[in-house]
Each structure stands twice: as structure tokens, then as C-alpha cells.
Amino acid sequence: MEKIKLYLSGPDRLKKNAEELFKKKKELCEKYGFELLEYPKDLYKAKDSLENNERIAKQRLELIRECDVLIADTIDFRSFLEPYSESAFELGIGFGLFKKLYCYMPDTRLCHERYSGTKTLKDGKGYVDENGIGFEPGPVNLMLEYGAKLVKGDLEDALKTVAADFGKGWK
Amino acid sequence: MFIDLEGRLRKPLVYLADFEMFLPTCEETVKYWKETCDRYGFIGIFPGEGEKVEPGEDFFRRVFEHDCNWMYKCDVCFAQLDDWRGHEPDSGTLFEIGYFIGKDLPSYGFYTGGKKLIERDIPKKEEDGVFYDDKGYLIEDKGSSFDNMLNLIKIADSFEDMCRMARKDFDKLLIAAGHEPYPVKEG
Numbered sequence: 001m002e003k004i005k006l007y008l009s010g011p012d013r014l015k016k017n018a019e020e021l022f023k024k025k026k027e028l029c030e031k032y033g034f035e036l037l038e039y040p041k042d043l044y045k046a047k048d049s050l051e052n053n054e055r056i057a058k059q060r061l062e063l064i065r066e067c068d069v070l071i072a073d074t075i076d077f078r079s080f081l082e083p084y085s086e087s088a089f090e091l092g093i094g095f096g097l098f099k100k101l102y103c104y105m106p107d108t109r110l111c112h113e114r115y116s117g118t119k120t121l122k123d124g125k126g127y128v129d130e131n132g133i134g135f136e137p138g139p140v141n142l143m144l145e146y147g148a149k150l151v152k153g154d155l156e157d158a159l160k161t162v163a164a165d166f167g168k169g170w171k
Numbered sequence: 172m173f174i175d176l177e178g179r180l181r182k183p184l185v186y187l188a189d190f191e192m193f194l195p196t197c198e199e200t201v202k203y204w205k206e207t208c209d210r211y212g213f214i215g216i217f218p219g220e221g222e223k224v225e226p227g228e229d230f231f232r233r234v235f236e237h238d239c240n241w242m243y244k245c246d247v248c249f250a251q252l253d254d255w256r257g258h259e260p261d262s263g264t265l266f267e268i269g270y271f272i273g274k275d276l277p278s279y280g281f282y283t284g285g286k287k288l289i290e291r292d293i294p295k296k297e298e299d300g301v302f303y304d305d306k307g308y309l310i311e312d313k314g315s316s317f318d319n320m321l322n323l324i325k326i327a328d329s330f331e332d333m334c335r336m337a338r339k340d341f342d343k344l345l346i347a348a349g350h351e352p353y354p355v356k357e358g
Contacts, residue, residue: 014308014318043319046301050314050322057322061272078293078304079257086320088262092269133193137231141263146235 003035004166007064007099008155009090010073018044025155032159037063061093070094071158072148074103074140081111083140091148100165101148103140104158108150111135172212172353173341175246180350183277183341185213186245188267190255192219204330208249211334212341212353215249216241218267242270249333250280252317252326258293260317272323277340280324281333282316291316331358 074083112127208215
């Protein structure tokens with residue numbers, strides 16, 4: 001039987017040991033019987049031309065088309081309460097392509113609960129921050145919360161969930 | 172005007188993916204966006220418009236479905252890609268424009284920051300000519316204002332520039348099919 005193909009999205013590809021991390025993730029995916037699709041090698045370069053950058057993005061789009069399941073790391077990234085831009089964007093692409101979508105993060109409390117600044121309840125309806133800006137109602141943006149299945153924990157927790165859902169016959 | 176998938180000549184419906192709904196200036200901004208869309212021959216759709224989502228059970232899921240229904244109906248996406256709560260665009264906006272990319276539908280964004288990713292005011296440190304943020308994540312230096320995948324979006328410097336960019340693309344197709352380009356109205 002052909003293995004289920006996974007595409008991983010998240011900021012780990014920007015870590016100094018990104019390629020080594022990816023190998024470990026690939027092994028972890030195999031442990032659960034999944035095949036992890038590999039990014040183009042050029043993606044790991046720190047510097048590149050815009051032309052190559054665009055070409056690699058197109059290659060990654062093809063990988064998303066090829067995958068059965070997309071798993072995104074939605075941990076806060078260079079912001080508060082917002083994940084890595086590629087994670088959200090790639091989840092959206094997967095949504096348009098009818099892929100099975102999962103995201104994971106270690107802390108899945110609601111946005112206003114995760115917010116470390118000052119927050120106040122407005123009109124008894126929802127919380128706002130010190131600038132009067134409202135929070136998303138869930139742990140992540142509404143589109144991600146309902147467009148994908150959110151798992152509390154790490155990649156392995158997400159893989160366990162995928163394996164369990166698969167076992168229940170989604171494919 | 173554009174030629175839709177069924178060959179009809181009509182104004183495209185444009186999904187306005189944005190974070191304005193969180194801001195007090197929302198009404199004013201969306202009014203400007205919709206007027207600008209109209210000048211360039213587009214019908215701008217703000218996700219919050221249409222039938223009101225009534226409070227009650229499963230309210231937020233129904234809001235999600237309401238917004239998705241607009242996404243399914245629209246032909247094009249225009250996305251606001253300015254920073255939101257930090258150094259990244261709004262994740263909901265990115266999810267929405269991602270949907271249009273997945274569907275291979277025309278997708279445009281605007282970013283008013285005017286800086287490449289490497290030039291942005293992200294706290295960073297240099298190691299052998301390569302920059303990392305304060306959490307040790309690489310800041311890509313690849314000629315773009317955003318990380319790799321967002322290069323799939325055509326990005327302009329302002330909302331109007333984005334409309335102009337999209338109009339130019341649609342006009343090329345109109346002309347190729349023997350039609351006149353759309354007469355853009357002065358602002």
C-alpha cells in the first residue's frame with residue numbers, strides 16, 4: 001500500500017540545524033508509517049536571488065499538491081498570538097486543494113488567555129488588548145481553528161492524531 | 172471587467188482578505204477599498220458583509236463558514252499583508268489568500284512597509300554575514316519582503332497599486348480576447 005504523504009509547514013526550516021531536524025522528522029514520520037515530502041535543497045540557503053526564491057516557492061506548491069496531509073507548526077513566530085506566515089499560508093493552500101489539515105502548538109489556550117499584556121472584557125462579549133484591539137475567539141485565528149484540526153503538543157502528537165484519524169477511515 | 176471561466180464578460184468579485192475587522196477604522200478603510208476596487212473594475216467583497224451571522228450555538232464556526240462562502244464565490248483575492256501583532260501578516264488573511272493560490276485563482280497582496288525581509292526592524296544578530304532573529308531563526312535574504320512561499324503572491328506597495336497591477340493583468344487578457352481595456356475612473 002502506498003504510504004500517506006505528508007507536507008510539513010513551520011519555522012523549523014529556518015533553524016541553523018534545519019536539515020538535521022528535518023531528517024529526524026522524516027524518521028519520526030516513517031515510524032508512524034508516513035512519507036515526509038522533502039523541500040527543495042536550495043530552500044535552506046540563507047541568501048539567494050529573487051528568481052530562485054520564486055522558483056523554490058513554486059516547487060513547494062507542487063509538493064503541497066502532491067501531499068495527502070499537511071501538518072503545520074502554529075507556534076507564535078516573530079509576533080504575539082500569530083504563527084509563522086508560511087504555516088498559515090500553506091494551510092490555506094491545502095484548504096483550497098482539499099487536503100487533510102492539521103496544526104500543532106504547545107499551548108492551545110485561547111488567545112486572550114495566552115496574551116501576557118493587559119486585557120479587558122469589552123461589553124461582556126470579548127476581550128480587547130491595551131490598544132482596544134480584539135482577540136481571536138480561539139487559540140489561533142478563526143480560519144485556522146476551523147479550517148484545520150488543532151493538536152496540543154508537538155509534531156509527534158500531531159502524527160499520532162493523523163494516525164488515529166487515518167485508522168478511523170478518512171482514507 | 173474580466174472573462175470568467177464560463178467565458179462571460181463581467182466584473183470580477185474580489186475577496187478582501189484583511190485584519191481590518193479588528194480595528195476601529197474598519198468602516199472607513201473598507202469604504203475606500205471598495206470604492207477603489209470599483210474604479211478599477213472590480214467588485215470588492217468584505218468578508219463581514221452579506222447575511223448577518225446570528226449569535227447562538229457554534230457561532231464562530233458559522234462565522235468561518237460565512238467567510239468561506241464568500242471565498243468560494245469570489246474570482247480573485249486582494250490581501251492586506253502589513254504586519255499584524257508583530258513582524259508577520261495576519262494569519263487569517265494568509266490562510267484566505269492561500270486558498271486562492273491553491274485554487275490557482277489570481278491573488279494579489281499589498282504591503283506598505285516598503286522593506287525587504289532582511290531590512291525589516293526584526294531584532295537580529297549577525298553570524299558570518301547571515302542574520303538570525305532573537306530566537307535563532309534565519310532571516311532570509313532573498314530579495315523579497317516576505318518568507319519564501321509568499322512569493323507566490325503578486326505584491327504591490329499600496330492598495331491602489333495592487334488594483335492597478337491586477338487591472339493590468341486582466342486588461343492583457345481582455346485585449347488578447349479582442350476587447351477594450353477597462354476604462355479606469357480617476358480617483
